Structure formats: C-alpha cells, structure tokens
Amino acid sequence: MRIKHAVLTLWAALVTLPLLWAFMSSFKTDAEIFDSPWTPPAELRFDNWSRAWDQASIGQYLLNTLIVVGGALALTMLLGALTAYCLARYEFPGNRFIYYLLVAGMLFPVFLALVPLFFVVDNLGLLGTYHGLILVYAAYALPFTVFFLHGFFRSLPGAVAEAAFIDGASHAGVFFKVMLPMARPGMVSVGIFNFLGLWNQYLLPKVLNPDPDHYVLAQGLAELAVSQGYRSDWSGLFAGLVIAILPVLLAYVFFQRQIRAGLTSGALK
Amino acid sequence: MRHGKYRFLVGALIVPLALYGVFVLSPYLQAFQLAFTNWNGVDSAPEFTGLDNFGRLWSDPLFLAGLRHNGLMLLVVPLAVIAIALALAAATKGTRVYRVVYFFPQLLSVAIIAVLWQFVYTPNSGLLNGALSAVGLDSWRRSWLAEPDLALWCVMIVLIWSSVGFYVVLFSAAMESVPEDIVEAAAIDGAGPVTVFRRITLPLIWESVQVGWIYLGIAALDGFALVQIMTVGPGGPDNSTEVMGLGLYRTAFAFGKFGYASAMGVAIFFLTLSIAVLLLRVTKRERVELA
Structure with missing residues (x-):
C-alpha cells in the first residue's frame, strides 16, 4: 500500500x-x-506577462489561433457531420467507395503529403493566410470526423426522420432539425477531439504559415524559443509559455470528464 | 421522401469532397509521383529519374541516422509507456484524482511540451540540474541536450512523459470493465495479485493495449516537433537526435530538393504502414469474450 x-x-x-x-x-x-x-x-x-503578451506577440498568436482553430472546427464539424450523415443514411451508387476513400486518409502520415501540399497551397495563393490554414486543417480533420460520426448516424433510429418526412420536411430540414440534434453526444466527443488536435497542430502551420503576423500559438512560441532572441528575455518566454498553457488548463478543470471520455473514445474507435 | 434526394446529396457532398480531394488526396498522390523525379521546385517540368532517389536514401548517412534513431525510439518508447501506464492504471484503482492529473500533458501542444522541457534541461538554470544539486547530486549535472550520448534519451523521456497519462486513463477505463467476481474467484483460488494481473486483467483489456502499441509505434516514427524545437542544430549534437521527419523537412524546405524529400515521404509511409501491420500481427491474441 x-x-x-x-x-x-x-x-x-x-x-x-x-x-x-x-x-x-x-x-x-x-x-x-x-x-x-x-x-x-x-x-x-506581472510585467513579464504583459511583456510576453505585447512585445513577444503572444496575444496576437492567441488571437490567430482562435480564428484558425475556431474556423476550422466549425467547418470540420459542419462538413464532417453532413458527409457522415449522407453516407450513413442514404443509399446511392458509389456510397461505399466515397466512404473508404475518405477513411483511407487516416492511414497516411502527413509527412508524405507535406511537399505537394505546400505547392498546392502556394499555387492557390493561400500560403500564410487564415482561410488557407482553416481549409487545410478542416480537410485533414475530415476523415476521422466522418469515420467517427458515420457509426453514430447509423445507430440512430429511423422512425423520427420518417415522421418528419411525412410531415413534409426537406432532406436538409431533416438533417439540421432532427438528426443533427439527436447526434449531439457524438458531435461533442468528436468536437473535443478535433479541437485539441487542431489547437495543438505544429507541423502544418510550420510549413504552410510562414507569415510571422499569422503565427499560431504553438508555432509562435516555438519560434521564440528557437530564435536567438530569447536569451535576452527568459522571464518573458516563461510567461508566454504559461499563457499558452492556461486556456487548456482552465478548459480541462471545467470539462475534465468530457475531455478524457472524448479523447479515449476517439482512440478506441 | 424520394423527392430531391440526389440534389440534396450532391449539394451536401460536393464541398467536403472537393476540399478532401484538393488538400489531402491530390498531395498524397502527387508525392508518389514526385518521388521518382529530381524536382527542385523551380523547373517547370520535373525530370523523371526512376529509382535514383530511393537508391540515394540507402547511402544517405543523415537519413540512415534518422532511421536508426526512429528505430531506437520504436524499441524504447512504446514498451516504456505501456509498462508505466499499466502499472499506474492498476495502482490508481479507486483513486481517480491521480488520473485527472496524469492526463493533463495529453492536452498540451507538442510544441509547448518541447519548449517547457528545453527549459527543464537547460544546463545552468534548468529544473533538472537544479533538482540534482538540491539533493546533493552535483556530480550528476549535465548539459543534457548538448551531449551526443544523452540527447536522444532526453527527447525520448519527454515523449514518454507526455504519453503515459493518456494510456493510464485508457487502460484504467478498460480495467473497470473487468468483472469483480472473476478477480475475487481467482483470489479465493489462491492467485496472487501478479498472477491475477497477468492471467485475468491483461487478457481482458488487451484490445486497449493493442491500440496503445499501434499508436505509440506510429508516434515513435515521428518525433519531428520535439527534436526540431528542443535540440541544437536541430538534430544535433553530431546528428545524434536526427529523425526521418526532420530530414524530410530540411531536404524540402531548406535545400529545395523536393523530389528527394518526396522519396523520403514515401519511405516513411511504407515504414509506418509496415510497423502498424506488424504490431497488429504481433499483438494479436484470441479475443476473450465474457459470456
């Protein structure tokens, strides 16, 4: 003992x-x-903290992260739920093909795509932009989201949707007003999973987001630590590090049960 | 109900599929193509060079160093994490508060973990050397990340540190579903705690352990962010912490050898896939069904 x-x-x-x-x-x-x-x-x-926030741009990085992660999360959840729902509840030619094509995206290491991805994003003029990162983040979060929600939409009872169709609801209406609310528990789990995955991205922004004004938090902090400049301001860098940790810590304190359940259920899928 | 079904499906699927095709599928396919060229990003038409890139990989000391180090990480990290996590998960039975604390590093960005541990390992003002001095072990102080024999181990410790908590939670959740009465029956039959763990608990939670092996095996083949942020060079000292991902990144975005870097990506892909399949095979066991 x-x-x-x-x-x-x-x-x-x-x-x-x-x-x-x-x-x-x-x-x-x-x-x-x-x-x-x-x-x-x-x-x-406390002036360490304000120095980190202003001079070391941690405040700007935090704002960038919120914009990119918020946008990508909203886009991933909307598109992922819509795709999973269509594939899970509608019969049509090519259904299985599309499903496996999407899910296959989970098998490949991002390193494999890195070089061509850089040029795809560059050619579209999206390098170092918020919307470019949002689109790429969402595209890479899509396979897991669809995989996770597909099983969820399959398991929902069909009777409620049928009743809504009889009452004259449209396909989109049934999805948004009937099926999506019923899938809430699954959406919460995969939403937490995606949020943390996107929040913690390092490799993608490192390659696709070279503009220092648009650095996300993890990237900006790492850049500060790696660059020579930090030797002159250790205390500021410590403060920046703590500022970067605090939001996640606070979220964890309030939602720790849901977060642990969301992440572990994602792993076992 | 049939009315407008295909219109809805097309409307719903066109955007996600276009997004996936442009940013995920097409880069993956292009990578296989680029791997057989010497493209440097400037020429309009990449020149086909056959298997040259792959031949070069086998005589590229830096790539081989990365391969060796990822191989060592593959041997050390999954085993260490699973052993520690199993022990802690068994020990936290009934005391959930520990799990809440252990899980926290899982939520931190790997970049933030790397910056934090770089501070911990800093020779003069770091936490580790400070702690050693505080308990009178001054002779153990080291420049942790500056010594070729130590640096990679320091990186692996960070990887283990940040992974254990997640698997403690995963394994302890699985352990809670092991029926009490089986454990009690075994105890009455004279089985000690070690026997109960080996013969009853472990087989019943094996599916979770298998998941752990595969995820950790894949993670051990990466290590890019930790090495890139924490180590000198990065990848140093003397390439002692070089990993394959770092080599790919440098080859592409520092040297502009995009064809060669794509060949590295293809190699990493096949390695990752083989390791995942191998681990799936090796860890395969008869599934235990509870009647």
Whole structure:
C-alpha cells in the first residue's frame, strides 16, 4: 500500500513539477532565474506577462489561433457531420467507395503529403493566410470526423426522420432539425477531439504559415524559443509559455470528464 | 421522401469532397509521383529519374541516422509507456484524482511540451540540474541536450512523459470493465495479485493495449516537433537526435530538393504502414469474450 502511494505520488510530481516550475519562473526576473532556478520570486512580476503578451506577440498568436482553430472546427464539424450523415443514411451508387476513400486518409502520415501540399497551397495563393490554414486543417480533420460520426448516424433510429418526412420536411430540414440534434453526444466527443488536435497542430502551420503576423500559438512560441532572441528575455518566454498553457488548463478543470471520455473514445474507435 | 434526394446529396457532398480531394488526396498522390523525379521546385517540368532517389536514401548517412534513431525510439518508447501506464492504471484503482492529473500533458501542444522541457534541461538554470544539486547530486549535472550520448534519451523521456497519462486513463477505463467476481474467484483460488494481473486483467483489456502499441509505434516514427524545437542544430549534437521527419523537412524546405524529400515521404509511409501491420500481427491474441 505504502509503495503504491509513493509511486502514484512520484508520477504526479513528475507531471506537475515542470508545469509548476514554469508558472513560478514566469514571475521571476532573469537574474533570479539564472541564479537559483528553484527559489520562488522575491515579488510577483506581472510585467513579464504583459511583456510576453505585447512585445513577444503572444496575444496576437492567441488571437490567430482562435480564428484558425475556431474556423476550422466549425467547418470540420459542419462538413464532417453532413458527409457522415449522407453516407450513413442514404443509399446511392458509389456510397461505399466515397466512404473508404475518405477513411483511407487516416492511414497516411502527413509527412508524405507535406511537399505537394505546400505547392498546392502556394499555387492557390493561400500560403500564410487564415482561410488557407482553416481549409487545410478542416480537410485533414475530415476523415476521422466522418469515420467517427458515420457509426453514430447509423445507430440512430429511423422512425423520427420518417415522421418528419411525412410531415413534409426537406432532406436538409431533416438533417439540421432532427438528426443533427439527436447526434449531439457524438458531435461533442468528436468536437473535443478535433479541437485539441487542431489547437495543438505544429507541423502544418510550420510549413504552410510562414507569415510571422499569422503565427499560431504553438508555432509562435516555438519560434521564440528557437530564435536567438530569447536569451535576452527568459522571464518573458516563461510567461508566454504559461499563457499558452492556461486556456487548456482552465478548459480541462471545467470539462475534465468530457475531455478524457472524448479523447479515449476517439482512440478506441 | 424520394423527392430531391440526389440534389440534396450532391449539394451536401460536393464541398467536403472537393476540399478532401484538393488538400489531402491530390498531395498524397502527387508525392508518389514526385518521388521518382529530381524536382527542385523551380523547373517547370520535373525530370523523371526512376529509382535514383530511393537508391540515394540507402547511402544517405543523415537519413540512415534518422532511421536508426526512429528505430531506437520504436524499441524504447512504446514498451516504456505501456509498462508505466499499466502499472499506474492498476495502482490508481479507486483513486481517480491521480488520473485527472496524469492526463493533463495529453492536452498540451507538442510544441509547448518541447519548449517547457528545453527549459527543464537547460544546463545552468534548468529544473533538472537544479533538482540534482538540491539533493546533493552535483556530480550528476549535465548539459543534457548538448551531449551526443544523452540527447536522444532526453527527447525520448519527454515523449514518454507526455504519453503515459493518456494510456493510464485508457487502460484504467478498460480495467473497470473487468468483472469483480472473476478477480475475487481467482483470489479465493489462491492467485496472487501478479498472477491475477497477468492471467485475468491483461487478457481482458488487451484490445486497449493493442491500440496503445499501434499508436505509440506510429508516434515513435515521428518525433519531428520535439527534436526540431528542443535540440541544437536541430538534430544535433553530431546528428545524434536526427529523425526521418526532420530530414524530410530540411531536404524540402531548406535545400529545395523536393523530389528527394518526396522519396523520403514515401519511405516513411511504407515504414509506418509496415510497423502498424506488424504490431497488429504481433499483438494479436484470441479475443476473450465474457459470456
């Protein structure tokens, strides 16, 4: 029993210590960080945070991320649900072919597509634009979304939809007013899954988003850390790191059960 | 009900399929084509060079270094993560609060994890050396990411650190569906906790473990973001942390050898696919059905 709790506590410490340490360091001066990495700051220096927000552009990166991830998530969910619904509830020639073609997209590593994708996006004039990233993000999130929701729409009872058709509802009307609301639990799971996947993207923006004004958060922060400039402002970079972690932490505190269920059910599909 | 069915279907499917075709399907297909050319992105017509690119891969020391390092990661990371996660999942039975904490790194962007751990490993002001000094182990202090023998292990530790929590949650959810009475019956028959785990729990949750092997195997063949952000060079010191993805990225976007980079992509694709199929085969077991 004793050993068990010691092991559990040890891993909890391994997980939390780096994060707490970064939080603590974000309030210190550079000198304090260099002299004694372990001691708490003499006073809470919030100006590190405001420096990170303004001068290091973390605020701008956060805004960019919200625009790109928000747009891509909305587009993915709308198109993914619509596609999954059509493939799951309608018989038509080519149905299976389209389904397998879409789902096959999950088998390929993004690295394989990287070079041609760069030129496709470049030729369309979409390199470094919000809408370019949104379209690419949505395209790559589509296969899993369709795969996940396809099973979900299949399992929904058909009687309600039939009743709506008899009442004179259109195909689109049945989808939006009847079937989509019934698929809510599935939409929430796959929505959480997609949100985190898109929020955490690094490879795609690294290649497709070379414009520093449009950097997303993960990319911008990594760029700051890798570039030489950071050596002059450690405390600001720590603050930027903490600002990047906090939104996810807050979301997790409030929705931790749904988030864990959403992510693990996605894996087991 | 038949009225307007095809109009609706066409209207609904045309946009997602166009998006998928342009940004996913066509790049994948083009990659196979480009891999047989020496295209540098400038010439209007790529020159067909047959299998030259693939021949070069086998004598490219940097690509081979990447292959070796991804291979080592493949041997170390999945095994370590699954072992740690199984142990922790078994131990957290009844104490859910740990799982909530363990899961958190799963939510962080790999780029943010890389920046965080770069700070942890920093020689003079980092958390790790500070911790070693604090417990009197000054002689253990190292320039973690600057020593060729250590750097790749440091990267793998970060990969393990960030993955374990997810599998703890996955495995413990599976363990909760193992019926109590079977475990109790085995205990009455004199089975110790280790036997119960090996003979009862593990076979019953094997499907989750299998999923873990495959996902972690695929992740071990990547490692791009961690290496690119954390290591010097990146890929250093002395190419000791080079991974295949980094080689592809550099070949394409630093050197402009897009044909050769596409050949690397094709190689990575076939490797990933073979590893996934292999792991699926090796981890295959008789499925245990509960009556």
